[in-house]
Amino acid sequence: MRTPAILSVLGEDRVGIVASVSKVLAESHANIEDIRQSIIGGIFSMTMLVTVDEEQLPFEELQARLAVIAEEIGLQITLQREDVFRYMHRI
Amino acid sequence: MHITPEEIVETLLMVQQQNLDIRTVTLGLSLRQCAHRDVAVASRNVYEHVARAAERLVPVTRAIEAEYGIPVVNRRISVTPIADLAAVCDSSDAVPFAEALDRAAREVGVDFIGGFSALVHKGIGEGGRRVIEAIPQAMATTERVCSSVNVATTRAGINMDAVLAMAHTVRATAEATADRDCIGCAKLVVFANMVEDNPFMAGAVHGSGEPDAVINVGISGPGVVRAIVSALAEDADLTAVAEAIKGTAFKITRAGELVAREAAKRLGVERGIVDLSLAPTPAEGDSVAEIIEAMGVGRCGGPGTTAALALLNDAVKKGGAMGTSSTGGLSGAFIPVSEDAGMIRAAESGALTLEKLEAMTAVCSVGLDMIAIPGDTTAETIAGVIADECAIGVVNSKTTAVRLIPAIGKDVGDRLSFGGLLGEAPVMPVNQWAGTIFARRGGRLPAPLQSLRN
Numbered sequence: 001m002r003t004p005a006i007l008s009v010l011g012e013d014r015v016g017i018v019a020s021v022s023k024v025l026a027e028s029h030a031n032i033e034d035i036r037q038s039i040i041g042g043i044f045s046m047t048m049l050v051t052v053d054e055e056q057l058p059f060e061e062l063q064a065r066l067a068v069i070a071e072e073i074g075l076q077i078t079l080q081r082e083d084v085f086r087y088m089h090r091i
Numbered sequence: 092m093h094i095t096p097e098e099i100v101e102t103l104l105m106v107q108q109q110n111l112d113i114r115t116v117t118l119g120l121s122l123r124q125c126a127h128r129d130v131a132v133a134s135r136n137v138y139e140h141v142a143r144a145a146e147r148l149v150p151v152t153r154a155i156e157a158e159y160g161i162p163v164v165n166r167r168i169s170v171t172p173i174a175d176l177a178a179v180c181d182s183s184d185a186v187p188f189a190e191a192l193d194r195a196a197r198e199v200g201v202d203f204i205g206g207f208s209a210l211v212h213k214g215i216g217e218g219g220r221r222v223i224e225a226i227p228q229a230m231a232t233t234e235r236v237c238s239s240v241n242v243a244t245t246r247a248g249i250n251m252d253a254v255l256a257m258a259h260t261v262r263a264t265a266e267a268t269a270d271r272d273c274i275g276c277a278k279l280v281v282f283a284n285m286v287e288d289n290p291f292m293a294g295a296v297h298g299s300g301e302p303d304a305v306i307n308v309g310i311s312g313p314g315v316v317r318a319i320v321s322a323l324a325e326d327a328d329l330t331a332v333a334e335a336i337k338g339t340a341f342k343i344t345r346a347g348e349l350v351a352r353e354a355a356k357r358l359g360v361e362r363g364i365v366d367l368s369l370a371p372t373p374a375e376g377d378s379v380a381e382i383i384e385a386m387g388v389g390r391c392g393g394p395g396t397t398a399a400l401a402l403l404n405d406a407v408k409k410g411g412a413m414g415t416s417s418t419g420g421l422s423g424a425f426i427p428v429s430e431d432a433g434m435i436r437a438a439e440s441g442a443l444t445l446e447k448l449e450a451m452t453a454v455c456s457v458g459l460d461m462i463a464i465p466g467d468t469t470a471e472t473i474a475g476v477i478a479d480e481c482a483i484g485v486v487n488s489k490t491t492a493v494r495l496i497p498a499i500g501k502d503v504g505d506r507l508s509f510g511g512l513l514g515e516a517p518v519m520p521v522n523q524w525a526g527t528i529f530a531r532r533g534g535r536l537p538a539p540l541q542s543l544r545n
Contacts, residue, residue: 006094006099008099008103047099060158063158079160080158082094083159084102084160084161084346085102087345087348088098088102088345089094089342
């Protein structure tokens with residue numbers, strides 16, 4: 001089952017954030033469909049649309065892996081199934 | 092990307108800073124198949140059925156919460172009014188049913204189970220009488236069981252015998268739990284026009300028109316609405332305020348709709364209703380009173396409060412109605428005193444009185460909720476308060492309820508503290524001119540003319 005999800009990363013900018021996050025995604029068979037990224041006043045903000053291959057890796061396992069990275073690089077990372085945004089903001 | 096970064100940030104902010112949550116996912120279960128003449132057998136049936144049917148409720152909703160990133164605060168169960176089962180038994184003691192429900196709730200990990208209930212709006216049947224008699228002991232000996240009794244409807248009028256019986260029951264329940272700040276009364280609610288798909292405690296029951304198992308979801312998010320109202324310019328007119336609340340209510344409801352769909356699908360049960368309510372918690376910022384104050388009323392309870400609440404309630408319903416086609420029966424704003432930091436402040440400062448709360452209940456969901464009153468308040472006075480509140484519900488064809496907590500041994504200025512979501516309540520003064528003759532007359536206050544709608 002391929003599950004679309006939104007990954008968001010927020011925190012102080014530093015070298016290697018995109019690399020760390022995308023490395024975890026690649027290792028987890030999650031495909032990056034789209035990326036938006038900005039740095040405003042030193043705050044790094046990134047949102048990604050990814051598809052999670054749940055047959056390869058369960059959703060909660062990917063969340064757990066991202067939580068480890070979030071801890072390591074000191075940023076806030078959330079991964080949520082995409083429906084929640086589509087539901088809340090679209091009629 | 093179909094979804095804009097702004098929308099993503101908005102959703103994250105709603106959850107992380109403005110306390111957006113799904114207040115409750117409630118599994119409604121029919122217990123009709125558990126009936127038996129022997130109360131021991133019947134209550135064992137109840138325990139086994141609930142424990143088995145609700146086994147996956149907590150893990151499934153936890154998974155949904157993690158995957159969608161929207162907190163589900165409570166997982167609860169509602170069951171067929173126990174009066175229906177108690178009526179079948181040879182024994183007149185209904186307490187074993189409450190104990191069975193309590194054990195089952197603990198077993199599956201839910202904090203409350205609702206349905207130790209009776210509907211007696213037109214007359215008190217044997218099952219109803221047994222449940223009402225058992226309430227004080229049931230509320231004292233169980234932790235998680237909630238009780239509700241419907242004493243009035245627009246079609247039937249107000250059963251004043253039941254009103255007085257419930258006033259005595261409220262006092263007896265307070266006395267039975269006096270050593271724990273009278274917490275029994277926090278789990279007991281007296282209704283007019285009770286709805287039978289209500290996911291909110293203490294009034295949740297699984298009505299007789301419902302399927303065998305159903306998922307009902309109650310949404311919340313007063314913090315989100317307050318943030319939207321606070322962000323408006325001071326000179327934004329009230330049409331703009333209503334519009335802003337409506338848009339937000341839509342988004343919150345959609346989140347609830349999604350959770351309801353997923354939960355029902357994964358549990359393999361029918362999807363029931365989404366109740367579009369704003370239900371506060373004691374947490375700072377998660378307050379309905381603060382929305383009213385953000386609209387510009389000096390302190391909740393002051394002049395303008397009822398109008399502001401009417402606007403809020405209506406805008407929530409309008410926004411929410413677009414978000415789901417299965418709207419729940421209590422949709423609107425809840426105004427429990429103990430569970431709302433802003434209400435507590437307003438009550439303590441004297442801005443908010445019992446009479447003003449009564450007026451507010453004419454335009455919002457439910458009614459006089461989680462209000463501590465002096466411990467020496469007589470049953471006749473409580474009956475008067477219940478009757479007044481029922482009259483508002485019956486005449487206006489809406490649900491109203493009373494959840495009063497006589498603070499045994501305490502008086503105005505003291506406090507009751509329940510902890511957790513039930514919060515803490517300052518003891519509020521009660522008008523001392525109730526009299527006793529009215530409450531003791533009994534009989535039925537006839538249904539109003541608007542009940543003749545056919």
